[in-house]
Amino acid sequence: MSSRGRRITDEEMSELVSKLQSLLPESRRRSMSRASAAKLLKETCSYVKSLHREVDDLSDRLSALMATLDANSPQADIIRGLLR
Amino acid sequence: MDLEHSSISKPMIMAFHFLGALSHIQKTTTHSTFVCRCHRIRCAAYTSMALSTGGHSAWSRALLRGKLRRGGLRKRAVILQRPRKRAVRLEEGCQDGADVLRRLVPGSAGMDSAELLDETADYIRCLEEQVSLMRSIVNVVSSL
Numbered sequence: 001m002s003s004r005g006r007r008i009t010d011e012e013m014s015e016l017v018s019k020l021q022s023l024l025p026e027s028r029r030r031s032m033s034r035a036s037a038a039k040l041l042k043e044t045c046s047y048v049k050s051l052h053r054e055v056d057d058l059s060d061r062l063s064a065l066m067a068t069l070d071a072n073s074p075q076a077d078i079i080r081g082l083l084r
Numbered sequence: 085m086d087l088e089h090s091s092i093s094k095p096m097i098m099a100f101h102f103l104g105a106l107s108h109i110q111k112t113t114t115h116s117t118f119v120c121r122c123h124r125i126r127c128a129a130y131t132s133m134a135l136s137t138g139g140h141s142a143w144s145r146a147l148l149r150g151k152l153r154r155g156g157l158r159k160r161a162v163i164l165q166r167p168r169k170r171a172v173r174l175e176e177g178c179q180d181g182a183d184v185l186r187r188l189v190p191g192s193a194g195m196d197s198a199e200l201l202d203e204t205a206d207y208i209r210c211l212e213e214q215v216s217l218m219r220s221i222v223n224v225v226s227s228l
Contacts, residue, residue: 016197016198016201019201019205020201022205023201023204023205023208025212037178037181038178038180038181041178041181041182041184041185042181042184044181044185044204044208045181045184045185045188047208048185048188048189048204048207048208048211049188051208051211051212051215052188052211054215055126055129055130055211055214055215055218056126058129058215058218058219058222059122059123059125059126059129059218060122061222062106062122062125062218062221062222062225063118063121063122063125064118065222065225065226066106066109066110066113066121066125067118067121069110069225082224
């Protein structure tokens, strides 16, 4: 990246750490009371990956549900009415 | 409170777009494969996420640009043209984590650490809302 960048100060570092910690949900934050920025970055990355996986998984489930809706007429009409 | 933004909330905009897309997918994929429909639902999810932020964040613009350009949706980082100010550099141990994060958050490849964190925070919040919306829809539909 940019080789002209300045080094980070201690104050900015601790600001970074607290910001990173606030990104994570409560459940993941509990186990790390005093974590380094590197560890928090890793945790943030794995959290984003897990959210992507959840979106994929929920898309699978919605797709399966829509397939069953096609087969099942009366409920399909209700759903279509709701979605319209 | 900002009057022009208070009337329709972000989650409602997201729900509106996503449900509209689902309705369209329902009509047009009756004879498609499961994989095809699943892919379209996933695309609809990321698009409605991006649309609900109103283009205020780089990740949403990158997602929408990618969708327009390729007619589909790919999670690829787009390097934005921005004035190169003196970037904040992290210490050595953090660079790898920051690079991984830049690959995960769309549109963040050219950012320095401070901007990257702001984008990540916004992206995570939106992802959580989208997940919660999809869960509610799955619950409603599966209980019928």
